[in-house]
Amino acid sequence: MKVINAVGRKIKHLIGSNYDDESNNLALTEKESAILEQITDRLFCERRSKNPTCREVTPIGHIHQVDTWDCGLSCIEMVINWLQSNTWHATQEEKEEQRRWMMDFVKTKSLWTIDLVILLQQMLQLPVDSNSLTSSCSYVFCSNRFGVDESYNNLHYYKDAFSEDELRVKRLFVQAEQLKLPLMQVSHMSLNILIEIISRENVVAIVLLDNTIYNQQSNSSSAETTSKIHDQSDLSYSGHYVVLCGISREKNDIKTATMNSRKDDDAETCNYCLVVKNPGIWKETELVTPSLFDKSWRAKGTDKDVIFVAKNV
Numbered sequence: 074m075k076v077i078n079a080v081g082r083k084i085k086h087l088i089g090s091n092y093d094d095e096s097n098n099l100a101l102t103e104k105e106s107a108i109l110e111q112i113t114d115r116l117f118c119e120r121r122s123k124n125p126t127c128r129e130v131t132p133i134g135h136i137h138q139v140d141t142w143d144c145g146l147s148c149i150e151m152v153i154n155w156l157q158s159n160t161w162h163a164t165q166e167e168k169e170e171q172r173r174w175m176m177d178f179v180k181t182k183s184l185w186t187i188d189l190v191i192l193l194q195q196m197l198q199l200p201v202d203s204n205s206l207t208s209s210c211s212y213v214f215c216s217n218r219f220g221v222d223e224s225y226n227n228l229h230y231y232k233d234a235f236s237e238d239e240l241r242v243k244r245l246f247v248q249a250e251q252l253k254l255p256l257m258q259v260s261h262m263s264l265n266i267l268i269e270i271i272s273r274e275n276v277v278a279i280v281l282l283d284n285t286i287y288n289q290q291s292n293s294s295s296a297e298t299t300s301k302i303h304d305q306s307d308l309s310y311s312g313h314y315v316v317l318c319g320i321s322r323e324k325n326d327i328k329t330a331t332m333n334s335r336k337d338d339d340a341e342t343c344n345y346c347l348v349v350k351n352p353g354i355w356k357e358t359e360l361v362t363p364s365l366f367d368k369s370w371r372a373k374g375t376d377k378d379v380i381f382v383a384k385n386v
Contacts, residue, residue, distance in 0.1 A: 101265055108259055109266050115213040115255050118273045118383040128326075129272040130319030130348045131155075131384075138352040139172065142182040145189045145314040146175050147352035148279045152316065152382050153196050155277065156206050183234040186281055186378040187245045189314070190214045193380065194254055212382040213255040215262055219246055228310045228374055262377050264367040268320055268347070275384040277318045283372035284313035284353070287365065310374035316350040321360065330360040 101109060133155040138147040150172070154163075163171070178195060179188050197206045221239045225231045231238065249256055271278050321327070322345045330346035347366050349359040371377055 101269065104261055105263055105266050108261065109269060112213055112215065112257065112259075112266070112270060112381065115211065115257070116270070116276065116381055116383040117211050117385070118270070118276050127323045128319065128321045128348075130321065131271075131275055131277050133277055133316060133318050133350060135350045135357045136352060137355055140182075142184065143176070144352045145184045145186075145279075146172065146179070146192075148314045148316050148350075149175065149189055149193055149196065151350055151352075152193070152277060152279065153206070156197075156210050156382075156384055181234075181238075181241065183231075183238050185238060185242050185245075186214065186216065186279075186376075186380065187242055187249065189279065190249060190254060190256070190380060191245055193382075194252070208385075210382060210384050211255070212380060213257055214378070214380045215257045215259045216376045216378045217258065217260050217262065218376045219256065219258050222376070225374060230310045230312060230374065259377075262379070264363060264370070267317070267370075267379060268363070270381055271317050272320050273383075275386055277316055277382055279380040279382070280315055280317050280370060281375045281378040282313050282315060282366070282369035283375055284311040284369070285309065286372055287313065287369040310372065312374060313353060315352070315359075317347060317366075318350060319348045320345050321348055326360050330362045333360065334362045334365040 133151055136147045136150050136154070138144045150168075153171075175192060175196075179192055181188065193212065197210065197212075199205060221242050226235045267278065267280075270276055326348075327343065327346050331343075343363050345363065347361045347363060349361050349366075350357075351359045369375075370379075
């Protein structure tokens with residue numbers, strides 16, 4: 074597995090001059106630029122035009138999770154449906170059959186990101202109208218750790234199934250390496266890199282967040298989410314997957330994101346917000362401040378996991 078050696082290589086032709094101006098506040102350091110280059114080389118994704126719009130969002134449908142544990146499966150479903158949007162229109166019965174197949178495939182309710190990577194790879198290879206999706210997209214799984222952090226056994230969220238999870242996760246990483254799946258260990262992945270990639274056209278990301286942080290500071294969590302996510306009353310960490318599909322600089326969107334993150338001390342200073350598909354709520358789209366998303370993403374327990382998926386059009 075390839076560990077990113079983030080040496081200083083400037084790639085201004087990839088970043089574009091518009092990301093150096095003050096209005097976007099997303100200028101990358103040399104280390105970030107080097108990491109960005111290696112990720113985008115795998116994704117084959119192009120930057121948008123040099124004149125960014127107020128909303129740089131990839132349109133992707135929202136799917137609500139069925140149970141308290143299957144947010145990751147819902148995120149995979151969103152991505153697969155998005156990739157198939159021009160070739161396959163599933164009936165409700167077919168959607169339910171697909172969900173049952175996914176549950177049978179993962180064989181666990183304690184999902185780690187490597188479970189989702191193996192599932193995604195398998196679903197991309199399934200025939201759709203006599204063709205697979207492998208030629209119509211690219212993806213890469215980035216994390217600051219490949220394997221199992223033994224200290225997670227002390228987190229209540231992981232504790233009950235940790236021994237079983239540890240064996241399965243190690244086996245799946247070996248399988249992924251044997252299959253030469255696109256995995257990149259990145260020790261210095263930043264929010265700037267994440268945003269620079271998902272603001273590109275036809276790119277989304279499945280991101281692992283700490284829901285205890287994400288929900289405590291977000292008004293949008295409220296009662297509509299509590300029945301479909303893990304009980305967090307006694308948790309120091311609660312993993313939750315969402316799909317990040319773009320950013321918005323529209324004033325009303327930023328205002329909404331700020332209001333939804335009132336406890337976030339940095340919320341009022343941002344000049345853009347993140348556009349999220351959250352399977353834990355019924356709302357089609359969620360708007361989140363960068364600082365709240367970043368705190369939730371870099372919390373202990375997430376390993377800063379992210380699966381980037383780019384659609385070839």
